[in-house]
Amino acid sequence: MNRREDSPLIFERSKPGRMAHGLPENDVPEVDVTEVIPPRFLREQPAELPEVSELQLVRHYTQLSTRNHGVDSGFYPLGSCTMKYNPKIHEDVVRDPGFARIHPYQPEESVQGALQLMFELQEYLKEITGMDAVTLQPAAGAQGEWTGLMMIRAYHHARGEGEQRTKVIVPDSAHGTNPASAKMAGFETITVSSTEQGLVAVEDLKRVVGPDTAALMLTNPNTLGLFEEDIVEMARIVHEAGGLLYYDGANANAILGYTRPGDMGFDVVHLNLHKTFTTPHGGGGPGSGPVGVKKALMPYLPRPLISREGDRYTLNDDRPDSIGRVKAYYGHFGINVRAYAYIRTMGAEGLRQVSEYAVLNANYMMRKLAPYYDLPYDRHCKHEFVLSGKRQKKLGVRTLDIAKRLLDFGYHPPTIYFPLIVEECLMIEPTETESKETLDEFIEVMIQIAKEVEENPETVQEAPHNTVVSRLDEVTAARKPVLRWKEG
Amino acid sequence: MKSRYLPMTERDKQQMCAAIGIRSTDELFADIPEEVRFRGELHLPRPLDELALTKHMAQLAEKNAHAATHVSFLGAGTYEHYIPSVVNHMISRSEFYTAYTPYQPEISQGELQAIFEFQTMICELTAMDVANSSMYDGPTALAEAAAMAFGLGKADKIIVSRAVHPESRAILHTYAQGLGMDIVEIGLEDGVTKLEDLEQAVDDRTAAVIVQYPNFLGHLEDLAAVEQITHAAKNGLMIVSANPLALGILQPPGAFGADVVVGDVQPFGIPASFGGPHCGYFAARQKFMRKIPGRLVGQTTDENGRRGFVLTLQAREQHIRREKATSNICSNQALNAIAASVAMSALGKSGVQKMAMLNVQKAQYAKRQLSRAKGIQVAHEQPFFNEFAIKMNQPVKAVNARLLDKGFLGGYDLGRDYSEYDGHMLVAVTETRTKEEIDRFVHALEVISNE
Numbered sequence: 001m002n003r004r005e006d007s008p009l010i011f012e013r014s015k016p017g018r019m020a021h022g023l024p025e026n027d028v029p030e031v032d033v034t035e036v037i038p039p040r041f042l043r044e045q046p047a048e049l050p051e052v053s054e055l056q057l058v059r060h061y062t063q064l065s066t067r068n069h070g071v072d073s074g075f076y077p078l079g080s081c082t083m084k085y086n087p088k089i090h091e092d093v094v095r096d097p098g099f100a101r102i103h104p105y106q107p108e109e110s111v112q113g114a115l116q117l118m119f120e121l122q123e124y125l126k127e128i129t130g131m132d133a134v135t136l137q138p139a140a141g142a143q144g145e146w147t148g149l150m151m152i153r154a155y156h157h158a159r160g161e162g163e164q165r166t167k168v169i170v171p172d173s174a175h176g177t178n179p180a181s182a183k184m185a186g187f188e189t190i191t192v193s194s195t196e197q198g199l200v201a202v203e204d205l206k207r208v209v210g211p212d213t214a215a216l217m218l219t220n221p222n223t224l225g226l227f228e229e230d231i232v233e234m235a236r237i238v239h240e241a242g243g244l245l246y247y248d249g250a251n252a253n254a255i256l257g258y259t260r261p262g263d264m265g266f267d268v269v270h271l272n273l274h275k276t277f278t279t280p281h282g283g284g285g286p287g288s289g290p291v292g293v294k295k296a297l298m299p300y301l302p303r304p305l306i307s308r309e310g311d312r313y314t315l316n317d318d319r320p321d322s323i324g325r326v327k328a329y330y331g332h333f334g335i336n337v338r339a340y341a342y343i344r345t346m347g348a349e350g351l352r353q354v355s356e357y358a359v360l361n362a363n364y365m366m367r368k369l370a371p372y373y374d375l376p377y378d379r380h381c382k383h384e385f386v387l388s389g390k391r392q393k394k395l396g397v398r399t400l401d402i403a404k405r406l407l408d409f410g411y412h413p414p415t416i417y418f419p420l421i422v423e424e425c426l427m428i429e430p431t432e433t434e435s436k437e438t439l440d441e442f443i444e445v446m447i448q449i450a451k452e453v454e455e456n457p458e459t460v461q462e463a464p465h466n467t468v469v470s471r472l473d474e475v476t477a478a479r480k481p482v483l484r485w486k487e488g
Numbered sequence: 489m490k491s492r493y494l495p496m497t498e499r500d501k502q503q504m505c506a507a508i509g510i511r512s513t514d515e516l517f518a519d520i521p522e523e524v525r526f527r528g529e530l531h532l533p534r535p536l537d538e539l540a541l542t543k544h545m546a547q548l549a550e551k552n553a554h555a556a557t558h559v560s561f562l563g564a565g566t567y568e569h570y571i572p573s574v575v576n577h578m579i580s581r582s583e584f585y586t587a588y589t590p591y592q593p594e595i596s597q598g599e600l601q602a603i604f605e606f607q608t609m610i611c612e613l614t615a616m617d618v619a620n621s622s623m624y625d626g627p628t629a630l631a632e633a634a635a636m637a638f639g640l641g642k643a644d645k646i647i648v649s650r651a652v653h654p655e656s657r658a659i660l661h662t663y664a665q666g667l668g669m670d671i672v673e674i675g676l677e678d679g680v681t682k683l684e685d686l687e688q689a690v691d692d693r694t695a696a697v698i699v700q701y702p703n704f705l706g707h708l709e710d711l712a713a714v715e716q717i718t719h720a721a722k723n724g725l726m727i728v729s730a731n732p733l734a735l736g737i738l739q740p741p742g743a744f745g746a747d748v749v750v751g752d753v754q755p756f757g758i759p760a761s762f763g764g765p766h767c768g769y770f771a772a773r774q775k776f777m778r779k780i781p782g783r784l785v786g787q788t789t790d791e792n793g794r795r796g797f798v799l800t801l802q803a804r805e806q807h808i809r810r811e812k813a814t815s816n817i818c819s820n821q822a823l824n825a826i827a828a829s830v831a832m833s834a835l836g837k838s839g840v841q842k843m844a845m846l847n848v849q850k851a852q853y854a855k856r857q858l859s860r861a862k863g864i865q866v867a868h869e870q871p872f873f874n875e876f877a878i879k880m881n882q883p884v885k886a887v888n889a890r891l892l893d894k895g896f897l898g899g900y901d902l903g904r905d906y907s908e909y910d911g912h913m914l915v916a917v918t919e920t921r922t923k924e925e926i927d928r929f930v931h932a933l934e935v936i937s938n939e
Contacts, residue, residue, distance in 0.1 A: 006795065007597065010605050010833050021572055021839040026846055027923045028853035033737070033845065036852050037871045041708050043739050047612040049837045054574060057833050061578040061602070061826075068598030070586030078588060085493055086586050089538055095576070097556045098549025104763030105562055105900050106553060107888055113551030114762050127531050139624035139765070142816045150666055180816035184635075185666040189811045227519045257530055258517050264524045278493075281588040282823030283599045284621070284783065286765030302662075323665070325658035328565070328627040329763025341545060347535030350491050357496045359516050364504040380508075380516045407594055415591075435495035436504065467594040469796040477788035477800040481777060483618045484608040485787075 007067060007468075010050045010060050011485050020054040048487075067468050068283075069412050075438050079384045079415035079427025080175070080223055082253045082275035087345070090278070090338035099337050104329040108314055115313030118330065119306045121340045122290075128343075128351070129249075129269045130262025131292030137302045137331040141250060142177040144270030144289030145217070149185035150323045151293060151300040152215045152244050152268060158299075158321070161242065165214040169243075171200050173223045173419040175250060187214055194421060198224040198377040205237055213243035220247065220264065221254045221382035223419045223427070225362065235265025244268065244297075252276045253431070254359055254382035257352030267294045277339035288335035302326045357432035358383040361439060365430055368443045372450040376422055383431070389424035397453045397460050399424040404471065405452070405463035409445045491535075553892065555760070559925045561854075563875050563916025564704070564900035565626070565653050565752070566760050569733070570843065570919055572834040575757040579827045589783070589819065593798045599822060600797035603785045606829045613735045613832075613840075614749040615742025616771035621783040622825040623768030623817065626729060626752030627656035630698065631663040632770065632781045632815055633727045633748045637696035638669045640779065643723040645670045645693040649681040651703035652729060654905040660698075669695075676908075679705045679868035679877070687717050694718075696725040696748075701741060702734055705902075705914065706851075706875030707868065711744035719745065731755065732769065734873045736844030748772045757831025758824050767824035777801070781815030846919035847874035850926065854917045857930040863937030867912055875916045877902060877909065881937055884913045890936045896929055 034042065052060070069076070076083035094100065102111055122134040138144040149168065156165040168182040172191050179189040190208050195201045200218070209216075216238045220228045228234065238245055247266035253276045261269045273279045274287035281287070293301060299321035307316040315330070346354065359382050366375065366385040374388040389399035403413035403426075415427040430439055452459050464470065501513070510516065517525075536544060555568045562568075579585060583598060590596030603621045610619035623629040634646045646669050648657055657673070664671045670693070674686045681699055690697060697718040699709045711728065718726040727748045728741035733755035741749045754766040772780055778801060786800030835843055851874040858878055859866045867877035880887055884901035891898035899916060902909035917926065 007601060009601065009608075010829075011608065014836075016837075019836045019839055020574070020834040021570075021836065021843075023570060023835075023839060023842055023846065023919065024922075026849050028849055028926070030849060031852050033848060037708070037738075037848065040712070041738055041871060043735070043737055043841075044743070045615075046837055046841060047609075047735065047740075049609060049612060049835070049840055050833045051836045051838070052833060054834070057830065058574055058578070060833075061830060062581065064598035064602050065578075065581035065583040066598065067596075067601070068583040068587055069592075069595040070583045072582035072586045076588075078591070081588055083588060086582075087493065089541065091580065091585075093542065093545040093549075096546065096549040097554050098546075098552045100759040100761050101555040101568070102552045102762045103555070103560065103562045103568070103760045103897060104566055105564055106897055107885075107892055109889075110553035110558075110892055110897075111551075111762065113548040116551070117548050124532055130526075139628070140817075140819045142819065143624065143628075146666070146816055150662065153666070177816050179811035183811045184663075184816050186668060229519045229521060232521055232523060255520075257526060259520045259524050259526050263526065280585045280823070282585050282821070283587045283596075283826070284589040284822035285819040286624070286767075286821045286824055287819055324662040325655060326662055327659065327764070328625050328653075328655045328766070331763075332765040333762035334759075334765055337545075341541060344533060344536050344544065345538075345541055346491060346493075348530035348532045350494075350535055351530065351532070353491065353494055353496075356513050357494055360496070360501065360504055360508075360513050363508050363510075363516055367508050380519065382516075403592070404594070407592065412595065413592060433493055433495070436500040464594050468597055469594055469790040469794055470792055472593050472790050472796045472798050473788045474798050474800065477786040477798050478803070481784075481800055482787040483604075483777070483784055483800075484611045485604070 007063060009485050010052065013052050013056055013060060014050040016051055018051045018053050020052055020057045074410045075434060075442055076412040077414050077428045077430050078412055079429040080250055082429060082431055084278055084431040085433035086278055086280040087342065090341050093341055094334050094337045112313055115306055117337060117340050119308055119313050121336055122306060124343045125271060125290055125292060128256065129292045130260030131269055132295045133298045133301060134290050134292040135301045135305060136290045136336050137327045138270065138289040138291055139327050139332055140285060140287040141270055141272040141289045142181055143326060144291045145177055145181035145248065146184050147291050147302060147326045148246055148268040148270055149181055149187065151297050153185055154300040154323050155297055156214055165212060167212045168214055169208055169216045171218065171222065172421050174217060174219065175223065175248060178217045178248060198226045199228055199230065200234060202230050202233060205234060209237055209241045209243065211242065213238065213241050215244045215246050217246040217248060219251050221251050224377055224386050225381040225384035226377060227382055231264045250275060251383065254355055256355040257348060258355055262294065267297060273335055273339040278342045279335045279338040286332050286335055288332040288339065354432050361430040361432060361434060365428060365439055365443060369446055372447050384427060384429035386422050387426045388422055389426060392453045393424050395453050395457060397457050399426055401460045401463060402449055405449050405460045407464040407467050411442060558895055558897045559929065560897040561899050561915050561917060561929055562897045564914055566763060567755050567916060567918055568760060568920050569755050571757050571759065572831060574834055575827050575830045578830045579823055584826055585823050590799060593796065597796060600785050602826050602829055603822060604787060604797050606825045607785060609829060609832050610769045610771050613732050613740065614730065614771045615740035616749050617774040618777050619769060619771040620780050621785055622820040622822065623770050623782055624821060625764065625766045625768045626750060627653060627659045629750035629768035629770045630656045630729050631659045633750050634660055634669065634696055634698065635663055635667055636779050636781060637725045638667060643693050643695035645672060646696050647672045647674060647689050647694055648698040649674050650676055651681050651705060652698055652700040653704050656729065679707045679870045680709055683713055683717065690717055690721045690724060692722060694721045694724045696727050698727045700729040702731060702873040705877050706872040707870040708872065711741060715745040733844055736840035737848065753828035756828040758827055765821060765824055767821040767828055782817050783820050843919050850919065850921050851876065851917040854915060854926045857926065861930055861934040864933060874918055875914055877912045877914050880911050880913055884911060887936055891932060894932045896932060
């Protein structure tokens with residue numbers, strides 16, 4: 001992917017008269033379309049879609065793919081995103097026409113295999129999270145958050161406290177989706193601060209919690225990769241105030257088989273199947289964000305739920321207290337099939353090993369890199385850790401530069417400038433599917449870059465040097481947006 | 489048991505523990521309080537090897553009837569269409585499917601360019617100025633459009649036609665609970681939105697009017713009239729949910745003056761997959777560019793003046809704006825947007841028109857044949873695209889059970905959502921149906937109706 005050459009748009013490859021489809025000819029008696037559709041409804045100007053041959057089309061997208069970095073291309077330690085290996089067998093099974101070509105409105109008796117899979121996946125996720133029921137409907141983590149908060153809202157309303165409980169408490173280290181989802185669910189957000197140890201300040205939580213508290217949203221381990229060890233006390237504080245606890249499952253890869261959100265006191269949980277359960281990230285989606293709840297919130301789950309009656313699986317739509325639908329049909333079935341296959345492959349012991357090795361890998365890297373970069377929280381981490389580029393910044397090199405320099409070595413950089421509470425932050429998540437050799441090579445490169453910062457900072461500041469484009473002008477992109485191609 | 493996904497060896501483990509200064513990995517979990525530590529083993533089925541997994545998954549899949557075992561006339565928002573073989577090959581390039589959101593544009597040019605092309609294709613089909621990088625699905629894109637109109641802060645009433653997909657309306661109602669939008673539904677007359685009622689409902693409090701094109705019953709709404717009524721209100725935005733394939737032949741909503749056009753590109757290269765994942769699109773007028781939810785890809789240049797693409801206008805988004813963001817959505821359906829782009833490129837300018845025309849011809853033929861069948865009535869005489877309603881002389885559920893036995897997936901039971909359409913079946917006929925299959929279907933329905 002190191003050739004610096006222009007990549008024409010598919011529109012620029014287009015020539016009138018070419019095509020790349022194999023559509024059939026019409027085999028029914030033809031009617032004059034203007035006799036069945038009044039001309040005012042008929043398109044006057046055809047849509048200018050590309051005209052290319054099949055080989056041109058294939059070369060175009062193949063070339064584009066070579067200008068992209070995925071997990072299969074190289075190490076991708078993007079913190080909080082759990083960029084682990086995506087098993088190939090999952091890509092095969094999901095394309096079985098018995099999964100790919102079933103319609104959501106087929107009679108129930110004709111989709112028993114699909115319903116069974118969904119029911120069993122619900123059961124596995126209940127067990128893994130320690131919750132009482134699970135919906136597979138949410139499309140992604142952010143939608144899971146919103147779904148969970150809507151249920152929390154419904155719960156408080158049913159208890160006559162809906163008007164009163166208007167606030168959702170979110171740590172200052174939280175994912176940006178947390179406050180955004182809270183707003184969509186009609187809540188205000190209050191921020192609770194973190195201690196110098198990187199954990200939620202329990203004293204501050206006591207200060208902000210009260211009769212207006214609807215919920216506390218928490219990621220555990222948090223976005224610094226640290227386990228919130230006061231979780232039991234925090235749960236007690238929130239519950240005693242009449243609030244509920246929401247678990248953001250973005251970091252669930254750290255805890256499988258070690259602890260469960262349900263046991264920690266959480267009332268609502270979402271999981272990102274595209275993180276912990278190996279479904280591909282797809283360049284940004286589709287993902288899947290199932291939500292689990294404790295018994296008290298079960299009436300509010302989105303409809304329909306998958307139920308089992310004897311040997312038969314059904315779509316249960318008779319749910320009068322449900323918050324309603326959050327997503328068309330039954331969620332991202334194709335993604336859920338992959339997660340199901342993963343759980344069936346790993347089993348309980350395998351999943352526990354996933355977390356054991358994810359955490360071991362992260363701690364190993366953290367210790368190896370600590371002499372060269374600032375380590376703001378010097379304690380065992382979970383599946384990810386943060387470094388600060390403070391030391392390098394003093395030498396005129398920003399974390400952004402370090403990230404760009406990593407591109408030259410064929411790595412996707414870590415998450416940068418997040419969480420917001422760490423200056424010049426680098427958030428590194430190796431995952432359990434990476435070998436020690438890969439970690440060692442990456443560590444060597446990070447050490448080399450730290451040396452370059454001291455000895456030859458321009459190399460880092462001017463990076464990347466061998467990608468298909470150099471740094472892009474994002475300011476002009478935002479000031480004078482060009483969001484589509486136009487001829488000429 | 490050793491897993492092929494876990495490269496850790498005993499020796500690696502010892503070396504790594506030594507480097508960290510721990511004796512066992514348990515020490516890394518010591519901060520999990522005793523009382524919440526999980527003891528024992530999760531109650532999950534025993535692990536399956538690759539052969540056993542393949543067999544097990546095939547057994548589950550075999551329990552489902554599908555579009556290759558049965559001839560489908562089922563649509564209602566999800567359709568069985570021709571998927572060019574190239575689509576699957578291109579989205580199987582793992583550089584696309586194992587990547588994440590293109591945060592690092594220098595190593596994500598492939599996806600960014602593909603999405604930029606997708607945005608352009610959506611603008612072309614809808615005749616709108618800007619389109620985003622995709623959304624979860626059509627129904628959530630519709631709810632996001634309503635949220636955007638409401639979020640402009642000038643009005644709080646969202647008017648939606650009952651001829652909009654029932655699931656889209658259901659999601660809209662869920663959104664409304666959280667955001668405090670007032671939802672008003674407008675009834676139908678002869679299978680289309682009752683314009684008199686719409687006119688009466690539209691007022692200064694109206695933030696948006698939402699119609700579907702073709703509507704849920706398959707009919708074409710009078711968008712010119714809807715536009716006049718909507719824009720008579722000072723704050724009213726016209727939101728149209730449109731089937732993008734139909735726009736291959738139908739006058740696009742943009743040409744009628746729509747402010748926002750949403751929908752699902754499932755008809756282009758995306759399998760039904762029991763309802764998901766599909767791929768929503770969201771297109772709007774230029775003036776709403778900075779209010780659009782979701783990711784946007786923009787063109788720019790690098791330090792050497794070379795063309796390149798980046799995620800842009802991120803100031804709208806949650807990771808910067810947090811609670812002030814235009815939406816909480818931070819992902820999109822990138823891979824499915826690429827699938828749709830490949831399909832749209834494969835069909836191309838002429839193919840999209842041809843495929844749309846085949847849908848019209850086949851559906852018209854099926855309607856003509858059904859209108860002559862004994863015991864079956866076509867419900868409306870309205871212009872339609874590839875779907876229309878028929879009235880049966882017995883419950884649709886029972887008819888569909890019989891059709892299943894005869895090797896068909898029958899149409900959608902409209903009575904599920906519309907009491908006035910009890911006993912009505914919504915029949916979808918796409919380019920995938922042959923004359924012979926349509927004839928057999930008509931015959932089967934006629935036999936069932938006269939038993």
